Amino acid sequence: MNKILPVFFTLAVILTLAGCGNTSANNRVISSEKSVVAKNNSTDEHHKSQTCSVKETKIMKNLNIRVGDKTFTATLEDNDTAKALVEQLPLTVDMSDLNNNEKYNNLSGNLRADKSTSPDRINEGDLMLYGNNCLVLFYKTFNTSYSYVKLGHIDNTTGLTEALGSGSVQVSFSE
Structure with a gap:
């Protein structure tokens, strides 16, 4: 028995x-x-x-990023800061160039709900939040010591650098 x-x-x-x-x-x-x-x-x-x-299941959500006549699809992270960004959609902002590797815009409100971390490496197509309200879209890959909250990543970055160009550019974010 x-x-x-x-x-x-x-x-x-x-x-x-x-x-x-x-x-x-x-x-x-x-x-x-x-x-x-x-x-x-x-x-x-x-x-x-x-x-x-089961272990926690992450729900990924897509984000459309339009630059000129080109649209890129990004997969958002499952975090509170990305959810706060989604609540702002649709969103169209003028993004300025910084260091020939990123476009940024200081949003009018605070989005950060998650702790910033240093990713050590930024990849082309990363969408991040710097500080509490600085939305950053990276178009080159490089190493960094700065801290960000990752919001998402563009799935296919082909043509991203060309679409963003040099200087300021208008970028639209939508679901």
């Missing part, structure tokens, strides 16, 4: 976890910070659902 109980418990855990691994194309995943609920929409199992404990 002492050997049966651990085997039964192990089998129950395996079956529970196996149910969470269902990857059918008909599944819809609803995320929260502590769990994922998988609902199967097929006709034979329409009313079944399972809740499985």
Whole structure:
């Protein structure tokens, strides 16, 4: 009897976890910070659902960045500062050039809700917040010791440097 109980418990855990691994194309995943609920929409199992404990699931949101006639898509970070930026959308700002590697604009309000960190390396296409309200779009890759809050990153930076050009440029941000 002492050997049966651990085997039964192990089998129950395996079956529970196996149910969470269902990857059918008909599944819809609803995320929260502590769990994922998988609902199967097929006709034979329409009313079944399972809740499985997982690590925090990040929800990525896309942002459109328009410069002239070129639009770039960025994936936003899942942080409070990026969410504060989304609340400001749509947003059109004049961005000034700094150091031939970034465009920036001092927004009228404070966006920062997260702690700034030094990324050590800035990548072309990074969208960051410097201080409390300085929105920065980087168009070159370089090392840095400055601290920022990362807001997102442009998915495909082809043509970004050319679109931003030299000097000031008007940039629109929208969902």
